[in-house]
Amino acid sequence: MTPPSPPHLLHILVFILVISGVSSQQFSASERTTLLNLKQSWGDPPSLANWNSTSSPCNSWPEVQCRNGSVIGLKLDSKLLIGTIPPFICDLSNLENVSLHDNYITGEFPRVFYNCSKLIELDISQNVFVGTLPDDIDRLSQLKTAEFGGNNFTGDIPPAIGNLSALTSLLLYQNLFNGTIPPEIGNLSNLETLGLAYNEFADPEIPSEFQKLNSLRYLWMPATNLVGKIPKSLSNLVNLELLDLSLNFLEGEIPPELFLFQKLDRMFLYKNSLSGRIPSVIQLLNLTQIDISMNNLTGSISDDFGKLQKLEVFNLYSNQFSGQIPASISQIPTLRIFRVFRNNLTGELPEEFGLHSKLESFEVSNNHLTGKLPENLCAGGSLTGVIAFSNNLTGEVPRSLESCDRVTTIQLYDNSFTGEIPSGIWTLLKISSLRLSGNSFSGELPSKVAWNLSRLEISNNKFSGRIPDGISSWVNMNVFKASNNMFSGEIPAEITTLSELTVLYLDGNSLSGELPSEIKSWNSLTTLNLARNKLSGQIPPSLASLQDLLELDLSENQFSGQIPPQLGNLRLTSLNLSSNKLTGRIPSSFDNMAYQNSFLNNPNLCSTSQISNLHNCFPKNSHSKKFSPKIIAMIIILSVFVLLAVVLFALFVFRDYQKKKPKRIRTTWKMTSFHKMDFTEANILSCMTEANVIGTGGAGKVYRIGVGPPRGYVAVKRIWNNKKLDPDQENEFTSEVQILGSIRHSNIVKLLCCLSSQNSKLLVYEYLVHQSLDKWLHGKKRKPEPGLVPGFVLDWPRRLQIAIGAAQGLCYMHHDCSPPIVHRDVKSSNILLDSEFNAKIADFGLAKILEKQKPGEGGMSSIVGSLGYFAPEYAYTTRINERIDVYSFGVVLLELVTGKEANDGDGDSNLAEWSWKHYGEGDSVAGALDPEINGYMEEMSTVFKLGLICTSTLPSSRPSMKDVLEILRRCNPLDELPEEMKQGREEFDVAPLLKRESYITSYQEIDDI
Incomplete structure (x- = not known):
């Protein structure tokens, strides 16, 4: 009998695998439960819909990283997570990497991660955490990556952070840290990335201990309130690749030690066979990017910069x-x-620029440079912009620029260039802005220019010839300024086909003939200046069809005939028809003191009312011959009797009234000036007529009053009551005078003076011809009203220019005034625009100076502001601070990008709530943008998201106006941004402040920060 065979080895193995599989399944089920609980605690977001009880986390959930069947990583960036971090997250016992970047997680620093014993990477950036970093943060002892930026952490950075010896990356950017920078960070010998940017540290200097960070590759510290000099000790950071100390208060010279060759005095080469020269050692040899812009640094630029061969x-x-x-x-x-x-x-520009590298951006404007523009700027084929205006450069424009197919802007104005513009520059493939004014260029205009050229400025040169008929092909031209050249011939009718044209300056030339009788497509024109030419004939009535026209100057020509009465239908803010040969009566709409200087040196013009420099229009008595002398005598005698009777009756009534009425003191006015006055009290009071009213508010009316050259006009706001000012009106008047009378800023409206009497107050401001922003954004949606600008669509560059200007004004009030000033009524109707669409903050009736308050004192007694603009914390606090202005300004930003009004939402929601809902539901940002604006998707999306974060419900989550301004400055296309605002768009990313769908996690792309 054969004994039973032992169990087959294969059966044993199968049994073991089955048992181990059951154990594995039980372990996976436990971790799946933890993950599902996490999903539930974070609001069950739709972005995690694939997390369910039937699928495998390790195989089917892309946000989960596993090893050996166990979860080791969670990548949950931009998943719209809300709530706090639950303590059971560390039930995932093998968790090593956690990334929660760009969500809406709240609470204090999550100490729950202390229980994740294997955690080496933690990214909680771009959330809404508050409070301080804990003093025992070194309990995260194995941490290599700590990314805590873009939150609301306050106070000091704890010194214990210097005990995290394994750290290679530490990012604390864009928080509310206001203490000192701990020198203990210098103990982090393995640290490669240090980001402290955008924190208002307490007047810090860079700690000398940072010289011990021998592994550091990226030092990112813009806008951190740095003071003093750049420390020489940075020369020890031999592995440094990026050095960004921009937007600080550094002074002095750049330490030469940063780039100094250190020759070795002694070197032992025993038993070696090396040949050749022994190399010298240069400091910061690996530096690829240096940004020390926007400081107060002095001295010269060292020649040793040229030794940085990786820069x-x-x-x-x-x-x-x-x-x-x-x-x-x-x-x-x-x-x-x-x-x-x-x-x-x-000195002169080095001639080898562009010859040895692929130069992309070359900006040397606003210096005192001489000589020629380098010939080889575009040799590498990558150049996108040449910006060299406001220097003393000479010579001709290099012909090599004709091959710059990537150039979008060339700005050479205010130099001494000569010669003709190379023909190929006019038609460069991508050029959109060509600004050459203020030189000695010559030649004629081309018939054809680049398809997308939208801005051409050639004023104050020596261009000549005729304006070509082919100008009709300049279909995207928006701004054409050609003043003070030598153009001749007639103005071709083809120029009126340019439908995108908004500004046209042809003044100061030798143009002749009549104006085109038919205006074809100038639907967007706002400014037309043809002054100082030899134009003749009649002013065409078709100009009245330009419903967006605000400024018209036809002075110093030879126009004749009558002024078309149809021009009176335009809402012109500036009109000059002086020094022509015009005849007849001026249109009734212009027959008032507001236009008293618009018709000078036209001896055959007449006025029926107030314009003193014109003779009176006496109507011809064509019917007098029909009456006999007897009838005329009877009429005269009868008129005299009637007049006497009326006078006697009036005297009796007046005498009786005087007996019954107590004696009154004659109305007197007190004038208080805040600027140098070029007009008198009489100029103002004599023109307070209904004809000059341009607006009406709750406190009174606003008048536009002509005061003569050089100012032209002023705006007068009248605050009055039939008997006396009520307390609210008195407070508004006092507040406005107190604040505007003491501050000066180019983006805050000037209060020139105030006049006060017993029952009336007059505030006299500078006059801004384009009036308020809301009329430009929303005017065509409303019922027409006096002074309302027609429904012209502001293009995006202008909108962004307006946002930057308004932000500069508010930034000055919040950060540069001591004590700070809070406006409390920021809205689009309180942002006024001058002739160049520069924004100025107006209406300070509700403004508040933030004096230090005593315990128990409130900041305000009631809710003030405008519906749709005031911050939600008004409902539960009586204290005010700058963040309420940030909220209101965020609403203005949303108006600019969406085209909607502040109260325009869905149902009962306002614009801010609608925008958050739109974004929170994962809808495309493009769907929220103004459909009337084409292009500029990236910039508009950024400003939309900036508007969202400004309108955060939690005040501490809102950025400061300084941060808002910095982001707006970086959003503008290079060719549209005024030079005084230009900050280098290519080196900035709004990710440190805004919640974006993509964020730079690799400092290989640090030039975008």
């Missing part, structure tokens, strides 16, 4: 550097970005 980005703009630009910098083979504008540099 790509060189930003030294907006400082006080002097001397010449070293030729060695132009020879760096990797150089892409070169920006040294707004300094005091002199």
Whole structure:
């Protein structure tokens, strides 16, 4: 009998695998339960819909990273998570990596991660955490990556952070830290990335202990209130690739030690067979990007910069550097970005710029540079912009620029260039802005220009010839300024087909003939200046069809005939028809003191009312011959009797009234001026007529009053009551006078003076011709009213210009005034626009100076402001601070990008609530933007998201106006941004403040920050 065989080895193995499989399944089920509970605690977001009880987390959930069947990583960026971090997250016992970037998680710093014993990477950036970082943060002892930026952490950075010896990346940017920078960070010998940007540290200097960070590659500290000098000790950071100390208060010269060769005195080479020269050692050899712009640095630019052979980005703009630009910098083979504008540099530009590297951006404007523009700027084929205006450059424009197919802007105005513009520049493939004014260029205009050229400025040159008929092909032209040249011939009718044209200056030329009788497509024109030419004939009535026209100047020509009465239908803010040969009566709409200087030197014009420099229009008595002398005598005698009777009756009535009425003191006015006056009290009071009313508010009317050259007009706001001012009106008047009378800023409306009497108050402001922003954004949606600007669509560059200007005004009030000033009524109707669409904050009747309050004192007694604009905390607090203005300004930003009004939402929601709902539901940002604006998707999306974060419900989550302004400055396309605002758009990303769907996690892309 054969004994039974032992169990087969294969059966044993199968049994073991089955048992182990059951155990694995039980373990996976436990972790799946934890993950599902996490999903539930974070609001069960739709973005995690694939997390369910039937699928495998390790195989089917892309947000989950596993090893050996266990969860080791969670990547939950931009998943719209809300709530706090639950303590059971560390039930995932093998968790190593957690990324919760860009969500809406709240609470204090999550100490629950102390229980995740294997955690090495933690990213909680771009959330709404509050409070301080804990003093025992070093309990996260194995942490290598700590990304806590973009939150609301306050106070000090704890010194214990220096005990996290394994850290390679520490990002604390864009919080509310206001203490000192702990020198203990210098103990982090493995640290490669340090980001402290956008925190208002208490006047710090860079700690000397940072010189011990020998592994550091990226030092990112813009806008951190740094003071003092750049420390020499940074020369020890030999692995440094990026150095960004921009937007601070650093002063002094750049330490030469940063780039000093250190020759070795002694070297032992025993038993080696090396040949050749022994190399010297240079500090900061690996530096690829340096940004020390927007400080107060002085001295010259060292020639040693040229020894940085890996340097790509060189930003030294907006400082006080002097001397010449070293030729060695132009020879760096990797150089892409070169920006040294707004300094005091002199000498000639090195001729080798662009010859050795693929130069992308070249900006040297606002210096004192001489000589020629380098010939080889575009040799690398990557150049996108040449910006060299406001220097003393000479010579001709290099013909090599004709091959710059990527150039979008060339700005050479206010120099001494000569010669003709190379023909190929007019038709460069991508050029949209060509600004050449203020030189000695000559030649004629081309018939054809680049398809997308939208801005052409050639004023104050020597261009000549006729305006070509082919100008009709300039279909995207928006601004054409050609003043003070030598153009001749007639103005071709084809120019009136340019439907995108908004500004046209042809003044100061030798143009002749009549104006085109038919205006075809000037639907967007707001400014037309043809002054100082030889134009003749009649003013065409078709000009009255330009419903958006605000400024018309036809002065110093030879126009004849009558002024078309149809022009009176336009809402002109500026009109000049002086020095022509016009005849007849001026249109009744212009027959008032507001236009008293519009018709000078036209001897055959007449006025029926107030314009003193014109003779009176006496109607011809064509019917007098029909009456006999006897009838005329009887009429005269009868008229005399009637007049006497009326006078006697009036005297009796007046005498009786005087007996019954107590004696009154004659109305007197007190005038208080805040600026140099070029008009008198009488100028104002004599023109307070209904004909000059341009607006009406709750407190009274606003008048536009002509005061003569050089000012032209002023705006007068009258605050009055039939008997006396009520307390609220008195407070508004006092507040406005107190604040506007003491502050000065180009983006805050000027209060010139105030006049007060017993029952009336007059505030006299500078007059802004384009009136208020809301009329431009929403005017065509409303019922027409006096002074309302027609429904012209503001393009995006203008909208962004307006946002930047308004932000500058508010930033000045919040950060540069001591004590700060809160406006409390920021809205689009209180943002006024001048002739160039520069924004100015107005109406300070509700403004509040933030004096230090005593315990128990409230900031206000009632809710003030305008519906749709005031912050939600008004409902539960009586204290005010700058964040309420930030909220209101956020609503204005949403108006600018969506085209909607502040109360325009769905149902009972306002614009801010509608925008948050739209974004929170995962809808495309593009769907929220104004459909009347084409292009600019990236910039508009950024400003939309900035508007969202400004209108956060939690005040501490809102950025400061300083941060808001900085982001707006970086959003503008290079060719549209005024130079005084330009901050280097290519090196900034709004991710440190805004919640974006993508965020730079690799500092290989640090030039975008």
